[in-house]
Amino acid sequence: MTDQQLSKAQSRMASFAPKLVDLTSNVLFGDVWERPELNKRDRSLITCTALVATGKTEQMEFHFPRAIENGVTREELVEMITHMAFYVGWPCAMSAMNKAMDIFGET
Numbered sequence: 001m002t003d004q005q006l007s008k009a010q011s012r013m014a015s016f017a018p019k020l021v022d023l024t025s026n027v028l029f030g031d032v033w034e035r036p037e038l039n040k041r042d043r044s045l046i047t048c049t050a051l052v053a054t055g056k057t058e059q060m061e062f063h064f065p066r067a068i069e070n071g072v073t074r075e076e077l078v079e080m081i082t083h084m085a086f087y088v089g090w091p092c093a094m095s096a097m098n099k100a101m102d103i104f105g106e107t
Contacts, residue, residue, distance in 0.1 A: 007062060041071035045080065048072070052081055052096040053088040060099045074104060 010021045033043060044067035051059050064077060077100060085093030101107050 009062065041067075044070040045072050045076070048077060049080055049084060052084045052092055055092050055095060057095050057099040060096065061103060064100055064103050074100075 010024060014021050033040065038046075044063065047063050048060070048067050051057075051063060067077060068074065078097070081093050081096045081100065084096070
């Protein structure tokens with residue numbers, strides 16, 4: 001993967017943690033995300049759900065817009081966050097909803 005294809009975060013880390021960037025580019029996005037058993041839309045929804053469940057709001061800045069690119073609607077993301085409130089806790093859901101509002105310019 002060229003420097004132009006690296007995400008902003010990967011480019012920032014490239015000289016500091018080159019192996020992590022390599023694994024992210026070639027294994028995670030080059031292999032795992034390309035496996036045919038799940039389409040990218042479903043992988044995105046699953047990934048976003050995991051981020052909500054674990055409170056990883058920083059990673060949502062990359063994955064929420066990517067989910068939209070992969071066919072998940074904003075309404076589905078909002079519904080997923082609402083649904084997750086009952087399974088992972090209100091604070092995780094509220095933090096995710098606030099982050100989603102920021103990302104999609106709803107603040």
